[in-house]
Amino acid sequence: MNTPPESRAWRQLNEHAAAQLPADFPDRVLRRIRLAHAERTGAARFFLHPFAVSAYTAAFCFVLVVILHTRSTAEANERHLAEWHEVAMQTASLDPL
Numbered sequence: 001m002n003t004p005p006e007s008r009a010w011r012q013l014n015e016h017a018a019a020q021l022p023a024d025f026p027d028r029v030l031r032r033i034r035l036a037h038a039e040r041t042g043a044a045r046f047f048l049h050p051f052a053v054s055a056y057t058a059a060f061c062f063v064l065v066v067i068l069h070t071r072s073t074a075e076a077n078e079r080h081l082a083e084w085h086e087v088a089m090q091t092a093s094l095d096p097l
Contacts, residue, residue, distance in 0.1 A: 046052060
């Protein structure tokens, strides 16, 4: 249901949602997040740091690209060598010597 924010229905939905949550809900959520962050060990903080996650993702992508490039290059080399072998065989059959 996409209602514009200025509509009466939107206000009613907002009031209904606000009535469902306790008044201290935002404070409890923030307190819980801070507590969970404080309980993490140094290693967990390091490995879950956004920069570290970005670095892992970049390294994984780089390794994946290298593997795929190596496979496709090897397949292309095999195909080209087979084609040149066929050309060499045909040329040898035409050579009178």
